[in-house]
Amino acid sequence: MEFVIKISQFLLSLSLLIVLHELGHFIPAKLFKTKVEKFYLFFDIKYSLFKKKIGETVYGIGWLPLGGYVKIAGMIDESMDKEQMSQPPQPWEFRSKPAWQRLIIMLGGVTVNFILAYFIYVFISFAYGDTDITSESLKDGYWIENPLLKKLGFQTGDKIIKIDDVKVHAHSDVLKNIVKTEKYTIDRNGKEIDIQLPEDFLGQLSSRKIRGGLFNLRFPFMVGEVIDTMANKTVDLKEGDILLTVNNQTVKYYDQLSTVMSNYKNQTVSSAFLRGNDTITRELKVNKDGQVGIIPAKDSERFDALGYYDLTLKEYTFLESFGGGKDKFVETVFSYWDQLGKIFTPSTGAYKGVGGFKAIFDIFSDTWVWEDFWRITAFLSIMLGVLNLLPIPALDGGHVMFLLFEMVSGRKPSEKFLERAQLVGFIILIALVLFANGNDIFKAFSS
Numbered sequence: 001m002e003f004v005i006k007i008s009q010f011l012l013s014l015s016l017l018i019v020l021h022e023l024g025h026f027i028p029a030k031l032f033k034t035k036v037e038k039f040y041l042f043f044d045i046k047y048s049l050f051k052k053k054i055g056e057t058v059y060g061i062g063w064l065p066l067g068g069y070v071k072i073a074g075m076i077d078e079s080m081d082k083e084q085m086s087q088p089p090q091p092w093e094f095r096s097k098p099a100w101q102r103l104i105i106m107l108g109g110v111t112v113n114f115i116l117a118y119f120i121y122v123f124i125s126f127a128y129g130d131t132d133i134t135s136e137s138l139k140d141g142y143w144i145e146n147p148l149l150k151k152l153g154f155q156t157g158d159k160i161i162k163i164d165d166v167k168v169h170a171h172s173d174v175l176k177n178i179v180k181t182e183k184y185t186i187d188r189n190g191k192e193i194d195i196q197l198p199e200d201f202l203g204q205l206s207s208r209k210i211r212g213g214l215f216n217l218r219f220p221f222m223v224g225e226v227i228d229t230m231a232n233k234t235v236d237l238k239e240g241d242i243l244l245t246v247n248n249q250t251v252k253y254y255d256q257l258s259t260v261m262s263n264y265k266n267q268t269v270s271s272a273f274l275r276g277n278d279t280i281t282r283e284l285k286v287n288k289d290g291q292v293g294i295i296p297a298k299d300s301e302r303f304d305a306l307g308y309y310d311l312t313l314k315e316y317t318f319l320e321s322f323g324g325g326k327d328k329f330v331e332t333v334f335s336y337w338d339q340l341g342k343i344f345t346p347s348t349g350a351y352k353g354v355g356g357f358k359a360i361f362d363i364f365s366d367t368w369v370w371e372d373f374w375r376i377t378a379f380l381s382i383m384l385g386v387l388n389l390l391p392i393p394a395l396d397g398g399h400v401m402f403l404l405f406e407m408v409s410g411r412k413p414s415e416k417f418l419e420r421a422q423l424v425g426f427i428i429l430i431a432l433v434l435f436a437n438g439n440d441i442f443k444a445f446s447s
Contacts, residue, residue, distance in 0.1 A: 002366035018068035024112030038071035113385030120378035122325030133171040137310035203349015230293025231285040356437030393425025
């Protein structure tokens with residue numbers, strides 16, 4: 001069921017982004033009386049799952065979910081339709097239109113991507129507000145389980161007080177700056193310590209076989225579900241019970257549990273739980289691996305009420321949400337540009353973290369939460385827009401590059417040159433797709 005939920009979100013988000021991106025090309029093309037021969041969601045190599053001709057355009061759904069396209073008459077694109085291009089230019093063709101009209105048509109897709117992302121962020125601001133956690137409330141610091149962070153000197157319990165000498169006010173400050181951060185200042189038992197990140201930090205992070213979260217919040221062990229096949233399946237535990245002690249030893253946080261239980265392998269322990277406002281005691285059997293067979297759960301609002309951290313909620317009026325959406329949009333665009341900069345700088349090793357369709361699929365949760373779905377879709381829309389602006393022939397940015405050259409120089413590149421450039425760009429794109437998805441495969445087998 002979890003897979004069905006993830007794949008449904010993945011396909012819905014991808015379809016929405018593709019259709020709207022191509023619609024961004026389609027609408028100005030029609031406004032400028034340019035013939036659009038095809039409008040496709042997914043690629044229709046050899047055959048289509050669905051197609052219907054309405055007017056002069058064939059609308060359809062292909063079988064290969066790697067993108068989509070509009071085929072505009074008289075335009076050198078991935079179809080490489082040389083027969084059409086060998087005929088004299090017709091008034092309704094792309095190549096017959098003024099350069100400024102062709103530029104608008106080519107920029108239409110990424111424009112829609114950016115507009116869509118902005119309005120999703122506006123909607124998120126108005127509907128959900130901004131939830132965060134104050135850094136001051138993380139009294140016992142972060143849970144550090146990532147082996148790379150441990151190697152660099154981080155320890156569970158460290159409080160992050162500065163990032164590149166800028167004071168940290170909230171948990172989100174720690175997470176959103178990871179791509180460009182060079183130095184962390186931590187508080188460890190009242191002593192300030194600087195930890196410098198190596199230049200290839202992102203590369204090391206991406207290539208490690210053992211992965212864990214970066215700076216994880218510390219939370220109590222709360223019962224989610226007792227596994228039916230484990231020895232404790234008959235113990236009277238309910239979802240939401242919070243573990244307090246094991247054999248009178250306090251277990252405040254989930255990250256302390258494995259260390260405590262490792263001392264009681266193949267034994268029975270007396271454990272105290274908080275149920276509502278009452279404390280109950282239960283006998284738990286610990287197996288040979290130091291496990292009790294209980295799946296933990298999380299409830300941020302309850303953890304806030306119990307004082308583990310302080311949740312803050314910033315709400316927006318309808319008018320304020322436009323400013324809140326703008327802030328999120330600008331922050332995400334610049335963050336993604338920073339990420340691309342790292343990827344194209346070999347010394348950072350960030351290219352090792354580049355992923356393909358599996359990486360995008362893995363972003364989605366196995367539970368359907370609309371807020372998370374829309375946040376991911378907004379990010380992917382920005383990612384699609386930025387990538388399409390790269391000056392690579394076969395991408396929108398490549399077409400824009402040649403059009404700007406034409407508008408500045410007054411000379412239009414020959415169709416033969418554009419055909420060759422399109423072919424080179426297509427080869428580059430195939431290489432990038434193979435590299436990204438190859439990275440996914442490599443990570444799957446090396447983890």
